Amino acid sequence: MSHQSASVREPLILGEKTYHQITEDIAKPIEGKANNLFKILFTISALLALWGVACFSYTIGTGIGVWGLNKTVGWAWDITNFVWWVGIGHAGTLISAILLLFRQRWRMSINRSAEAMTIFAVICAALFPVMHMGRVWLAYWVLPLPNQFGSLWVNFNSPLLWDVFAISTYFTVSLVFWYTGLIPDFATIRDRQVKPKMKRIYSILSFGWSGSAKQWSRFEEVSLVLAGLSTPLVLSVHTIVSMDFATSVIPGWHTTIFPPYFVAGAVFSGFAMVLTLLIIMRKVLHLEDYITIAHVESMNKIIIITGSIVGVAYLTELFVSWYSGVEYEQYAFLNRATGPYWWSYWSMMTCNVITPQLFWFKKIRKSLMATFIISIFVNIGMWFERFVIIVTSLHRDYLPSSWTMFHPTFIDIGIFLGTIGIFFTLFLLFSRTFPVIALNELKTILKSTSENPKPPHH
C-alpha cells in the first residue's frame, strides 16, 4: 500500500507529520476556543440568516406578490438563486465521488468540507422552489401521494416533478455519503475526549464505531459503491434542472445544449465556491499543511476546463441561434447582448469566460490571492448566467405587448442575502464541530504523498 508517488508530483501533506500529528491538527479547531475572527464572521452570518428568515416569513404571511415578479416575468430571482445554489452544490459530490473513482489523492484533504458545502448549498437551493409555491404548507403536494381531492396524481411527464425526485435523491444520498465517511472520524474525536459531555456527544455521533477489520472492509466497499452511484447522480441533477428550461418553448431556453452546459457550469461554480471557502478556512483553522498550493492548483485546473466548456457553450448558443434561422431565437440572443439587460450579459461573459482563462498562467494558478479574487468573480458570473437565462428570455418573448422589465424588491434581495447567511452559518458551525478533513482517508496516503514522512519507529 505504500507506493511512493513519483517525485515529479508535489507532496499533498507538508511538514513532518505522523498519524498522531494529523489527528492533533484536525481535532484542534474542535477542542480549542473560538477566536475573535470566528466570532465576528459567525455574528455577521447569523444576522444575515435571521434577516433572510424575516423576509421568508413576510413572504409566507403576505404571498409572493411581495417579490418583483409580474405576469410576464414569472421566474426571476428565486429560480436564479435556486439554480445557482444547486450548481454550487455540485462540487462536493464531484470531488468525493468522481475523483474517488479516478483515484485522485488530492481530493482527500478537501472532500469533507466540499461535501458539507454541497449539503448546505442544496438546503439553500431547496428553499426557493418551496417558497415559490406560495402556500408552503401545501408543499407536500409535489409528492406522489393519494389525495382527498380525487385520484389525480402528480404529472410524471413534467421536468418540475423530475426535479423533486432529483433534488431529494441528491440531498439524501449526499448526506448519507458524507455521514458514512464521518463516522470513523467522529470515533477518533470521541476517543480523545476527556470531558464527559464531549465524549457523550461524539460517542452518539460516531455510532459506536470501533474500527475493526470487518468494519473497515465494509466501509471501503460502501464508499466505493456510493461513489459509483453518486457519479451519475450528480450529472443527472443539473441535467434535470436544465430540462426545467429546455423542455419549454421559450426562446433562449429551448436548446439541446442545456444539459451538458448546465452540468459544466455547475461544476465550475461549485469549484469556485470551494476555493472561496477553503482559502479562508485553511488560514483560519491553520490547515496550510493539508490544503496546499498543489490542491489549489489542481482545483484551478478544473476551473479552466469547466470554464472553457461554459465559454464554448455560450458561443455555440449564439451560433445556433443565428444558424437556426428562427427569428425569435435570434432576437432572444440579440436582446441579451444589446437589450436593456446588456450589463448582466456582459458581466456574465467577463466573469465566466475571460477571468478563468487567467489560470493558464502558472503564477496566477498558484497564487492564493489571485485564486480567491477569481473565485469570487466566477461566483458572481455564474449568478448572472442564471439571471441572464431566466430574466432576459422571459421579459421579451413572443408577444411584444407583454414585454416588460423585472425589478427585484428588497424582499427578493433579502431572501438571497439570507440564504448566503444560512449557508455561512452552517459552514462555520461545521468547521468548529466536525473533523473538517477526512482523517481516516488522509492517513492512508501519509506514507506515500507527504513531504517528509516520519517513520513511526522511535
Next chain:
Amino acid sequence: MSKQIIYGVFDDEEVLISSAKALRGQGVKIRDVFSPFPIHGLDPVIGIKPTRLSNAAFFYGMFGTSMAVLMTWYMMIHDWPMNVGGKPSFTWFENMPAFIPVTFELTVFCAAHGMVLSYLLVNKIYPGRKAHNPDPRSTDDMFIMEIQTVDNKKVAGSEIISVLRNTGAIEINQKEL
C-alpha cells in the same frame, strides 16, 4: 489453560501485516484488528471474506427500478391517464422516455439508502451504541491485533506473545476473561 485475550499493539500497519502473516504461518487464529484507517491487504491474511454489500446494493437498486416502473404505470397509465399538451398516456412503453429520469433517481435512491442501512445493520453501528475498541489509541495512531486463547487451543499463549514481540509489536497487553 485460562481464557485470555492478547492484544498486540503496533504503531505501523505494515509491521502489523507481516506479524499477522508470521502468526498465521504458525496456525494462530487472529480474532480481530482495530485500526484508525483501512489496512489494505489485511483481510486475506486474517481470513476476512469480501463483503457482499455491493450485491445487496444491486438488488436494492433493482427494487427501486421496479417500484418506479410500477408507480409510473399505475399513476399515469392505469389509474388516472392525463392528456398533457396533446401527449396522451395510452401505454407505459410509449410514455417511457418521460419516466426515465424518475426511474433513474429512484434506482439510485433505493440502492444507496438500502445499502447504507444494511451497512449500519451488519456493522452493528447506530447512535447510542457503545464502542468496543480495546484501546482509545486505536482510532488515532495505533494498530491493535486481538488474539483469544480460546481460538487457539494448539498454540500456547506464551508462544503467541513471543511471536508478537519478535515481529515488532511495541506493546502487549493481556486480559483474563
